[in-house]
Amino acid sequence: MAAPRMPDETGVPDPFPYMHPTLKSNFGKWDYHERPRPGVLCHTAKSGDKVWTVRAGTQRQMDLYTIRTLCDIADEFAESHIRFTIRSNIEFMVSDEAKVQPLIDKLVAEGFPVGGTGPSVSMIAHTQGWLHCDIPGTDASGVVKALMDELHDEFVKEDMPNRVHITTSCCQINCGGQGDIAINIQHTKPPKINHDLVANVCERPTVVARCPVAAIRPAVVNGKPTLEVDEKKCVCCGACYPPCPPMQINDPEHSKLAIWVGGNHSNARSKPSFQKLVAAGIPNNPPRWVEAASVVKKILAVYKADARDWERLSDWIDRIGWPRFFELTELPFTKFHVDNWRGARHSLNASAHIRF
16 A cells, blocks of 8 residues: 655645646736626736636535535636635636636526625635534524625625625634624623533643633632632633533523624725624524624615725724714614723734734
């Protein structure tokens, strides 16, 4: 038997062996690009070569059948070259414009909407959810499916003032990242501890170190070593649950969804910004999450009607102000929306530049 191939621990793979020949031959020599229609980009090189990119929406967690279907479409209708974007869209590259429309027709017929370019609602990025993560309070991928069913027209059209990035996270640790609109789970009660199991399951020093606010400390209950939580310090983040499942944080009644807006990673036109809470206590109500979807659709509708061309959602809010935002969206404003936490703001990077 042949020896198994050892993994290459060299970081990101070299993209050139997998790159479309037109892209490879004109790498770094592009002149301009156009958007012939939503979901299609046309790049023109200084040499005169053109390449059309067709973007289609796909789920982040795909089964083997779906992957093979997409690859068969690439072989038959494109030129056997594909790539995936950071938001889990698939892109097909072709060097012949005549192949673009048949490719689009086949993708749509197979259930893959074409869009997500230009000023549209791009595919929602999400965390692992129930399938892979050890801490989820909801299914982030399920929220994405339910919400994108509602926002299908905003994906296949380019009617928004600017691009809108939406993220969903299945816990407050939020590995889904920043977004113009973010939907995160919000635990509202400290963990319930099963003291009979802690000593057998948990490495207590690890759990104590995991807490970001030092709210957990060792304890003894009924003669058994266990842990206790200072509920005055606890922020109900759920970070203690992965290393110690007996510290159950999920609750069907008290785990809610929250909507945050205005997050921005880049500094292309404005500096990076943190998300701000605008709605909380939304029921975590699978499988359609209708309450969360209604809030997101309301925010998008107001933004679409009131923002200027090319204004990102955070730029629009900066222009009109938070009082006007809550007035237009008809969301209730409470004392919990007041952002008075500063923490280590003086030492946080306020730009996307790498620093050493």
